[in-house]
Amino acid sequence: MIIKLLLLCVCVALSSGQYEGETCTNEETGAYGVCKRLKQCEPALKALSQTRKQPQLCSYVREDPVVCCVDNKPIEEEDHESECAPLEASRTQPKNGKKAHDMCVEYQKKYVYPCERSVSILASYSRSNNCHHKTDKLVVAGEDAERYEFPHMALLGYGPLEAIQYLCGGSIISEDFILTAAHCSASAAGKLSHVAIGILARKEASDPSKLYKVKEFIQHPGFASPKKYNDIALVRTEKTMELTHLTVPACLHTGEPVDASQVLAAGWGYLHDKGGLSENLQKAVLDRFPVEYCSVVYAEVRRLLTEGIDETTQYCYGDKGAPKPFQGKFESKDTCQGDSGGPIVIKDSKIHCMYTIVGVTSFGRYCGYADSPGLYTSVAPFLSWIEGIVWPN
Incomplete structure (x- = not known):
């Protein structure tokens, strides 16, 4: 006789009200x-x-x-993909031989729409829907992000664990690598030592299950501080990260035409120009500024941009909207100190429920000032370098 497993019934108390992944x-x-x-x-x-x-x-x-x-091991290692119907063509793309694109398709299938066993002794399989994207258009003011809304986000910690300070951001791009900025290698607190993933609030970084030691920080060979060219790096974790649908790698822009007139930035940086670091992950939509405009804004920092802005590897984004009042002055949406290394992303229009990283937060002259956009390192020109390290085979 076939007996289906019982789902949790009403007699089971919701004792803790804890989130998935905690x-x-x-x-x-x-x-x-x-x-x-x-x-x-x-x-x-x-x-x-x-x-x-x-x-x-x-x-x-x-x-x-x-x-x-209590047992934190994965249920199974074998691939049951063949036991589920394929994803609808409208939700994904076929692999095309480009490493970054093909891994994006693979991560979507593995973490967002996985083929999983149903809760039944029949052990049948069906495709789950683990999409946490919001359905509305991504045009928001700077505000708190929702839990699991940006499952690729990572928080970078510096110095010894007992006195660690989290001062940069990054993005999960594989089970072993975080993408960040080259200037995020160290801080006054010490060298980069740990990364926290799957968190919304800074305090959650103390959870050992979300924390990974850093094995290696790989700066792009063309980066030469204090100049801001080639400001991009990879962080290899000491142990392979245990990823789930709550910690999904982001895709990388491969150079194909996309609408990046507006991008979404996220990070735990300063909330205001002279404020403190944000406790909760923040998000804001930024507008692209022409290089000609940014060249004027950054004309006084020639020490950092000796050749001017390189429009082939650098983007300029800020807030073209009307500034908002805050404590007697007006501020605009922007990335600030502490957001460095974090991504600017767009929703992938062809691979459903995946974010595509178009740039990495590099630096800005000011934080939150009207008509003062920040500078971001474009990902696509560095794709071959990234692929050669992250997916060498």
């Missing part, structure tokens, strides 16, 4: 675990199948129960 403690044994969807937690599935024991509930994601999963 650490949890089993109330019976005191063992530490991670809040996972029930269908991704092998011990809980086995307990339901064999003893009907209800697992400890953390929360829900849509209709899916999220439980305290």
